[in-house]
Amino acid sequence: xxxxxxxxxxxxxxxxxxxAAGEIVPTIFAEMTALATATGAINLGQGFPDEDGPxxxxxxxRAAIARGDNQYAPGRGVADLxxxxxxxxxxxxxxxxxxxxxxxITAGATEAxxxxxLALTADPGDEVVVFEPYYDAYAALVSLAGARLVTVPLEWPxxxxxxxxxxxxxxxxxxxxxxxxxxxxxxxxxDDATRDLxxxxxxxxxxxxxxxxxxxxxxxxxxxxxxxxxxxAAERTLSISSGGKTFSTTGWKIGWVTGPADLIDAVIAVKxxxxxxxxxxxxxxxxxxxxxxxxxxxxxxxxLKDKRDALGAGLEAAGFEVSVPGGSYFTVADARSxxxxxxxxxCHELAHRVxxxxxxxxxxxxxxxxxxYASLVRFAACKKLxxxxxxxxxxxxLS
Numbered sequence: 001x002x003x004x005x006x007x008x009x010x011x012x013x014x015x016x017x018x019x020a021a022g023e024i025v026p027t028i029f030a031e032m033t034a035l036a037t038a039t040g041a042i043n044l045g046q047g048f049p050d051e052d053g054p055x056x057x058x059x060x061x062r063a064a065i066a067r068g069d070n071q072y073a074p075g076r077g078v079a080d081l082x083x084x085x086x087x088x089x090x091x092x093x094x095x096x097x098x099x100x101x102x103x104x105i106t107a108g109a110t111e112a113x114x115x116x117x118l119a120l121t122a123d124p125g126d127e128v129v130v131f132e133p134y135y136d137a138y139a140a141l142v143s144l145a146g147a148r149l150v151t152v153p154l155e156w157p158x159x160x161x162x163x164x165x166x167x168x169x170x171x172x173x174x175x176x177x178x179x180x181x182x183x184x185x186x187x188x189x190x191d192d193a194t195r196d197l198x199x200x201x202x203x204x205x206x207x208x209x210x211x212x213x214x215x216x217x218x219x220x221x222x223x224x225x226x227x228x229x230x231x232x233a234a235e236r237t238l239s240i241s242s243g244g245k246t247f248s249t250t251g252w253k254i255g256w257v258t259g260p261a262d263l264i265d266a267v268i269a270v271k272x273x274x275x276x277x278x279x280x281x282x283x284x285x286x287x288x289x290x291x292x293x294x295x296x297x298x299x300x301x302x303x304l305k306d307k308r309d310a311l312g313a314g315l316e317a318a319g320f321e322v323s324v325p326g327g328s329y330f331t332v333a334d335a336r337s338x339x340x341x342x343x344x345x346x347c348h349e350l351a352h353r354v355x356x357x358x359x360x361x362x363x364x365x366x367x368x369x370x371x372x373y374a375s376l377v378r379f380a381a382c383k384k385l386x387x388x389x390x391x392x393x394x395x396x397x398l399s
Contacts, residue, residue: 007144014143015136028363036357042391044379045357047329051384053248060288064281073280075272077105084287085256093226101261104268107278108253109214109242114141115271116210116238121147126175131161133364133373135184151366156376157323159188163197170201176208179227182215185364185378186332187325189219199233209237217246217297219327220305238263243286252282307381307388314392319399329382332361336375338398343377354394
């Protein structure tokens with residue numbers, strides 16, 4: 001194989017996609033989706049809905065195309081979407097955000113994360129602290145930036161961080177503490193004590209807090225609390241979210257970053273050379289969505305809670321031990337009682353045995369931590385209720 005220099009190798013290695021022979025393998029999502037296609041299995045692996053979002057949001061995109069909103073948007077994003085994001089932050093969280101200086105529209109949350117990490121890490125010794133398991137893009141982006149990933153494990157079954165492990169992970173080398181709350185892949189929702197400890201440590205070590213809050217409206221027993229609302233946090237926090245999960249428009253890739261103007265300017269300096277701007281006609285549509293009535297947001301969470309409960313009941317009936325998530329699309333289950341010692345192998349067997357695809361939690365951890373999560377499997381509940389009921393029926397044949 002030809003040796004090709006560049007940052008691609010460390011990015012692939014950081015994401016766990018490089019073999020010892022230097023070959024690049026597909027992401028776990030591509031691998032398991034291909035398995036679902038090949039076996040005809042129900043795909044509860046990748047976290048995308050199988051239903052469209054609100055008709056009025058879709059109609060707003062069609063109207064934007066029809067009226068000619070098809071050229072480049074301003075670099076910071078369409079003004080009305082920036083205003084809608086600022087209104088949203090104030091409406092739900094009482095956060096005051098300047099739409100002209102403290103909001104940046106991005107090509108989804110992933111681009112927001114990429115631009116932010118690239119902007120805020122400068123030297124090879126810079127560290128980014130994340131909670132493990134973590135969304136796989138985090139490790140890839142930290143490696144792309146040339147920084148060092150430092151992890152804090154979340155422990156089965158409630159996936160709460162040990163405060164002392166968190167304290168030990170953050171140091172004067174920490175440039176960014178990256179917080180995904182509600183959390184993918186575990187579904188945990190952090191408590192205020194954890195949030196306040198993160199703020200305390202960021203202040204002590206002069207780190208920036210970067211939050212990934214794409215599941216902010218998908219919490220169940222409690223409402224979402226952004227870290228930026230905690231005392232002393234706002235001046236050092238960049239909050240990231242998107243419309244994809246809230247409005248079931250994951251393919252539109254419309255995200256945003258909010259935070260202090262000087263930090264937003266730093267992110268823009270990088271972001272403008274990635275996509276420059278995301279899709280123009282989808283921006284007014286997401287603005288329309290952000291202004292939907294409170295009842296929409298209540299129903300959104302309630303419907304997903306019903307799906308979470310249906311999936312969880314099916315998993316328990318099949319013999320899994322289930323960690324009940326506080327938010328997000330996902331439920332993590334322990335398959336050890338079903339004989340699983342290697343979650344990846346178990347997921348492949350599951351597709352062939354009963355026709356259901358899930359994701360091994362070991363795909364979201366560093367190699368050293370894989371034994372800790374060896375039998376844990378992530379299932380996505382963001383599917384039609386009858387699909388989840390059929391998946392539960394199939395899983396029931398395991399026992």
